[in-house]
Amino acid sequence: MKLTILGCHSATPRWDANPTAQVLSVKGHLFLIDCGEGTQIQLRRFKVKFVRIKHIFISHLHGDHFFGLVGLISTFRLLGREAELHIYGPKGIKEAITLQLKLSNSWTNYPLLFHELNSKEPVLLYEDDKITVTTIPLDHRVYTNGFLFQEKPGQRILNIDKAKELKVEMSYFRKIKEGEDGVTEDGKVIPNDQITLPPEPAKSYAFCSDTAYFPQIVPQIKKVSTLYHEATFLEEHHQLAVKTRHSTAKEAASIAKEAQVGKLILGHYSGRYANTEPFQLEAQEIFESVALAEDGASFEI
Amino acid sequence: MKLTILGCHSATPRWDANPTAQVLSVKGHLFLIDCGEGTQIQLRRFKVKFVRIKHIFISHLHGDHFFGLVGLISTFRLLGREAELHIYGPKGIKEAITLQLKLSNSWTNYPLLFHELNSKEPVLLYEDDKITVTTIPLDHRVYTNGFLFQEKPGQRILNIDKAKELKVEMSYFRKIKEGEDGVTEDGKVIPNDQITLPPEPAKSYAFCSDTAYFPQIVPQIKKVSTLYHEATFLEEHHQLAVKTRHSTAKEAASIAKEAQVGKLILGHYSGRYANTEPFQLEAQEIFESVALAEDGASFEI
Numbered sequence: 302m303k304l305t306i307l308g309c310h311s312a313t314p315r316w317d318a319n320p321t322a323q324v325l326s327v328k329g330h331l332f333l334i335d336c337g338e339g340t341q342i343q344l345r346r347f348k349v350k351f352v353r354i355k356h357i358f359i360s361h362l363h364g365d366h367f368f369g370l371v372g373l374i375s376t377f378r379l380l381g382r383e384a385e386l387h388i389y390g391p392k393g394i395k396e397a398i399t400l401q402l403k404l405s406n407s408w409t410n411y412p413l414l415f416h417e418l419n420s421k422e423p424v425l426l427y428e429d430d431k432i433t434v435t436t437i438p439l440d441h442r443v444y445t446n447g448f449l450f451q452e453k454p455g456q457r458i459l460n461i462d463k464a465k466e467l468k469v470e471m472s473y474f475r476k477i478k479e480g481e482d483g484v485t486e487d488g489k490v491i492p493n494d495q496i497t498l499p500p501e502p503a504k505s506y507a508f509c510s511d512t513a514y515f516p517q518i519v520p521q522i523k524k525v526s527t528l529y530h531e532a533t534f535l536e537e538h539h540q541l542a543v544k545t546r547h548s549t550a551k552e553a554a555s556i557a558k559e560a561q562v563g564k565l566i567l568g569h570y571s572g573r574y575a576n577t578e579p580f581q582l583e584a585q586e587i588f589e590s591v592a593l594a595e596d597g598a599s600f601e602i
Numbered sequence: 603m604k605l606t607i608l609g610c611h612s613a614t615p616r617w618d619a620n621p622t623a624q625v626l627s628v629k630g631h632l633f634l635i636d637c638g639e640g641t642q643i644q645l646r647r648f649k650v651k652f653v654r655i656k657h658i659f660i661s662h663l664h665g666d667h668f669f670g671l672v673g674l675i676s677t678f679r680l681l682g683r684e685a686e687l688h689i690y691g692p693k694g695i696k697e698a699i700t701l702q703l704k705l706s707n708s709w710t711n712y713p714l715l716f717h718e719l720n721s722k723e724p725v726l727l728y729e730d731d732k733i734t735v736t737t738i739p740l741d742h743r744v745y746t747n748g749f750l751f752q753e754k755p756g757q758r759i760l761n762i763d764k765a766k767e768l769k770v771e772m773s774y775f776r777k778i779k780e781g782e783d784g785v786t787e788d789g790k791v792i793p794n795d796q797i798t799l800p801p802e803p804a805k806s807y808a809f810c811s812d813t814a815y816f817p818q819i820v821p822q823i824k825k826v827s828t829l830y831h832e833a834t835f836l837e838e839h840h841q842l843a844v845k846t847r848h849s850t851a852k853e854a855a856s857i858a859k860e861a862q863v864g865k866l867i868l869g870h871y872s873g874r875y876a877n878t879e880p881f882q883l884e885a886q887e888i889f890e891s892v893a894l895a896e897d898g899a900s901f902e903i
Contacts, residue, residue, distance in 0.1 A: 313673075316646055364706055375665045
């Protein structure tokens, strides 16, 4: 998995601070998460092959997570897209987009499919043979979901040297990777675990923005490889976080610690802070492995 | 009048090519004309004091002229705006904006007033003691207006040296500027034109985008100081212009020549052209005074 931050600032876009949008690349899939104003420009700036995006996940309908969507959808039309595009987001998203396309008399000529959400329980949104995507219900001023991307465990890895040494017939190799036993040229059965290694550990990524401190999510995101958690404020503005249903860096770190995640990435900084380093310092008092999102940054998961 | 180009490219925004938006400054007023995605970022980039904008004119509801509006409206709310904001645009604009504000549960706390347009005749949209703004009905794929900004003639200019020489009483000076005659200390009437000079010529600016070649606008924009006219294509792609109801540089120049305008500014270039110089060269074969819009350029009118 590779995560690219297109924007990670809250509220109003500024020339050097883009609102929330991320691209997650998983085994050839490109998933777009949130789509603030200017996201399509950021996609070009960071040379993302964005015509390959087939699934867009919108956490909530505040402008800084959503106002770039209609423009991106329109651009896909202008680029001659033919592939399906799936939009997952809160109820109302379909009407907001389709009304604007209708007014501009520019309905898409590719299939545009909306999956509207209103459940307060986790919902499986997408599944193929490699990955699942599930909502993480959050606690914000409007209906909001985070998203959990989980790779499925891969195949066992064939230990070719060992298989050859034991004279396992090559025609069994594909099935051995799928967990079956091998058979030698003279018909002897070799147990699977003697000629394979365990699969690479499955990776997972949890995106949690925007939300108040909400420890109810901890069981669902337990031990994810990487957690992106919003940190709009520092503890010195804790009361503002409570009032606006956002989190502080310390609260994000507490969630990361409780959930025993591999790594925490902070973002969604309020524009009141001239620099973001204090977010990292505050979080690291609670949880060691903390990175700061910044526009254009990439993270291998 | 001072015109600042925030964006002047057609269709999809790119990192170095913003969609249509302009700010016209007239005697202390700031008028915003069109508002493509990213306009609020451009306003900050070019240090426009954009909280002073009270009137926004939207030509038509194609995304590259309109998708930045909801974000700007939201930003005004976040900045604590209290002043009225007037939006002039095609019927449907109110529903598109209010639906999105409703979905994000962030209705403005300043008065947001929509003036929806559907007339195919010129309509006076705004008038104060210094300026009028009128629609210029255009010919595009969807209902579209240009906008004509006309300064009112100023007061006559008092020729103070002459008035003193003729011993005109100072208490008459204000009325003399308004066109009345002067009276000397010993009661003699001095005709107004002996002690005044004509007012500065009133300036005017016509914004015409997007439109097919549409000479019907010529009488309305006759002799404007400056005409911005779209030129999406060069003549070599004339058929594309016809098909998409856009203009070529040559057609824009023909309109400028017919209307005997002071200066022509071209913009709304298609992304297919790597540079814009050929637009100027093509137009100058018809009409001499041609400038090219570019993002961030300013023009004194």
